[in-house]
Amino acid sequence: MKIAVVAANGRVARKVITEALGRGMDVTAFVRGENKTDAKKFVVKDIFDLTADDLKGFDVVVDAFGAWKPELLPQHSTTLAHLCDILVGTQTRLVIVGGAGSLYVNPEHTVQVIDTPDFPEEFKPLAGAQVKQLAELRKRKDVRWTYISPAGDFQADGERTGKYILGGEELTRSSKGESIISYADYAIGMVDEIEKGNHIQQRISLVRA
Numbered sequence: 683m684k685i686a687v688v689a690a691n692g693r694v695a696r697k698v699i700t701e702a703l704g705r706g707m708d709v710t711a712f713v714r715g716e717n718k719t720d721a722k723k724f725v726v727k728d729i730f731d732l733t734a735d736d737l738k739g740f741d742v743v744v745d746a747f748g749a750w751k752p753e754l755l756p757q758h759s760t761t762l763a764h765l766c767d768i769l770v771g772t773q774t775r776l777v778i779v780g781g782a783g784s785l786y787v788n789p790e791h792t793v794q795v796i797d798t799p800d801f802p803e804e805f806k807p808l809a810g811a812q813v814k815q816l817a818e819l820r821k822r823k824d825v826r827w828t829y830i831s832p833a834g835d836f837q838a839d840g841e842r843t844g845k846y847i848l849g850g851e852e853l854t855r856s857s858k859g860e861s862i863i864s865y866a867d868y869a870i871g872m873v874d875e876i877e878k879g880n881h882i883q884q885r886i887s888l889v890r891a
Contacts (some may be wrong), residue, residue, distance in 0.1 A: 685876065686740040688712045688729055688747065688765065692758045693838055694779050696871035702781050705873060710740070728862035731760045734768045742876050743769065745778045755811040758816055766825045776827040777876055782834050782861075785818045785853040785887055795853055807838025816885060827839025830872055833863040833889040840890075846871045849887040851860060856890055863890045 685702050687695050690711035699719045702709050704761060714728050722809055727736065730747075737743055745806035747761045762778065769776055783796035783805070795801060796809045816829055834853060846867050855861050871888040875881060 683742070683877070684708045684710075684740045684838060685742050685744065686710050686712060686737055687719075687721070688732070688746040689761075690721065690724070691717070691859070692746050692748050692779075692870065694748070694865050695719070696878070697865045698744060698746065698779075698872050701869040701873045702865075702876065705875075705877070707873075712736075715729045726878075730764055730828070730833055732768060734772075735766075737768060739770075740774050742775045742777055742879075744876070745776060745887065748779070748807055749811075752807060755807055758811045758815040758821070762815055762819060766819070766827070768823050769826075770824045773826065775876075775879055775882070776825055776870065778819070778827065778829045779872070780816060780829045780885065781809055781812030782831050782836065782853070782887070784813045784885075785831055785834075786851050787853050789852070791851060823883070826882050828875060828879075829885040830868075830875065831885060831887040832868050833887070834861035835863075836868070837862060837864045840866065842870075843865035843890060844870065845891040846891050847889045849889060851887075854887055854889045861889055863888050 684705050687699050688862045691713050695718050699721050711724040717724040733738045733840050785795050787793050
């Protein structure tokens with residue numbers, strides 16, 4: 683299986699690359715500067731400069747773009763739209779590293795995590811950008827996308843337990859009542875989805891078991 687990882691130098695992306703390589707996948711990292719990943723194959727190119735030819739022949743493209751500076755937050759939507767546009771008409775799947783703020787906390791799907799009283803103010807700009815990103819992605823019927831939200835507490839340096847719960851649109855909790863997942867366990871779940879491709883044009887979520 684041939685995988686392209688875009689914005690590959692990010693911490694989540696690097697975990698995904700390492701996991702995919704460990705399963706024998708053929709991985710190419712797309713980076714803007716120095717390649718900091720474990721991938722031996724890499725392309726130095728900005729996301730907005732990518733073309734259909736750059737992604738031709740890949741089974742799956744992983745969009746791992748992330749930005750935190752206020753002026754860059756809109757790029758969560760614009761970079762994803764660009765990737766969608768250049769994948770139209772292909773069988774290549776697009777798997778997106780998403781956010782947790784858009785997960786629902788009620789069965790009616792009218793209240794999202796970002797809307798809850800305890801949601802930290804400092805994370806609202808990023809979460810809002812990712813909520814908008816997903817809303818726009820849902821309108822795309824011309825791309826084989828899968829959006830993967832992490833648990834509420836997404837831990838960069840958390841342990842790799844090798845176990846996770848596959849959830850859907852709602853915030854899922856473990857048997858301990860926790861919504862936590864490490865980057866390493868998230869990468870396991872993402873690569874499992876890359877292998878299986880069971881959730882085309884769907885949002886799924888991952889939480890530590």
